[in-house]
Amino acid sequence: MTPAVEDYLKTIFLLSTRGETVTTGALAKELQVSSPSVSAMVKRLADGELVRRGRTLTLTAAGEQAALRVVRRHRLLETFLVRALEMPWDEVHEEAEQLEHALSDRLEARIDAALGHPTHDPHGDPIPGAAGRHDESWGQPLAVAPEGCRFEIERVSDRRSDALRYLGERGLRPGVVVEVEEQDPYGGPRWVRVSGERVALAPLLTGLIHGRVVR
Numbered sequence: 001m002t003p004a005v006e007d008y009l010k011t012i013f014l015l016s017t018r019g020e021t022v023t024t025g026a027l028a029k030e031l032q033v034s035s036p037s038v039s040a041m042v043k044r045l046a047d048g049e050l051v052r053r054g055r056t057l058t059l060t061a062a063g064e065q066a067a068l069r070v071v072r073r074h075r076l077l078e079t080f081l082v083r084a085l086e087m088p089w090d091e092v093h094e095e096a097e098q099l100e101h102a103l104s105d106r107l108e109a110r111i112d113a114a115l116g117h118p119t120h121d122p123h124g125d126p127i128p129g130a131a132g133r134h135d136e137s138w139g140q141p142l143a144v145a146p147e148g149c150r151f152e153i154e155r156v157s158d159r160r161s162d163a164l165r166y167l168g169e170r171g172l173r174p175g176v177v178v179e180v181e182e183q184d185p186y187g188g189p190r191w192v193r194v195s196g197e198r199v200a201l202a203p204l205l206t207g208l209i210h211g212r213v214v215r
Contacts, residue, residue, distance in 0.1 A: 005050075006067075006101060008041050008045060009050060009051075011027060011030050012059055013059060016059070019138075023056060024038045051063050068134055071128055072130070073099075073108055074100045075096075075120075075126075075127040075128075076111050078092040078096045078122055079121045089122045089168055090162070090165040092122065109130070122173075123157070123158045124153070124156055124210075138155065139155065139211045139212050142178075142206040143190065145213060148180065149180050149213045151192075151212070152175070152211045152214045153210075156208055156210075157208040160204075163208055167208070172192075172194060178192040178193060181198070187203060
């Protein structure tokens with residue numbers, strides 16, 4: 001289970017749970033590698049009974065369990081870096097990407113215990129349990145929340161560190177409840193109120209924020 005294999009399995013898992021079609025082209029774009037490299041790795045994963053090939057790529061049960069182990073380590077590390085080392089939430093993703101492959105089972109268990117067995121990372125992403133049980137479901141995007149509602153943020157995608165920094169500076173983090181106001185026309189921003197302050201969010205940003213409408 002090399003770092004490259006772990007990266008592929010994790011990426012297939014994350015793309016599929018976001019509702020995206022998992023193809024060799026999508027993997028090449030996400031991992032920033034060439035299509036021939038992806039095709040060679042996919043064959044290797046299929047031969048190892050970790051991936052099923054078809055119109056789309058899907059993980060086998062063994063492949064999903066391996067992916068969940070990497071996702072667990074990644075999200076535990078992000079939580080550790082934020083809580084213990086006080087790193088900004090927009091900087092921990094890249095660090096966790098490097099460290100997740102070197103983390104031993106023993107150190108993983110120690111970090112989990114020291115953090116009090118967290119269930120979610122700083123971005124609101126659920127941390128898979130050590131036994132492999134996991135629910136990766138996403139809430140409603142803020143982009144489609146109705147005007148006039150109160151919206152609790154549950155997850156913020158960490159795919160864009162610059163966007164995370166911008167949102168964090170404006171208090172838009174998991175657990176925060178915002179008041180949803182008007183959507184400006186012609187692709188304009190969606191207005192929300194955070195702790196009494198009006199904030200304009202571009203469509204890119206409202207697509208990164210997920211949660212639920214609350215009373």
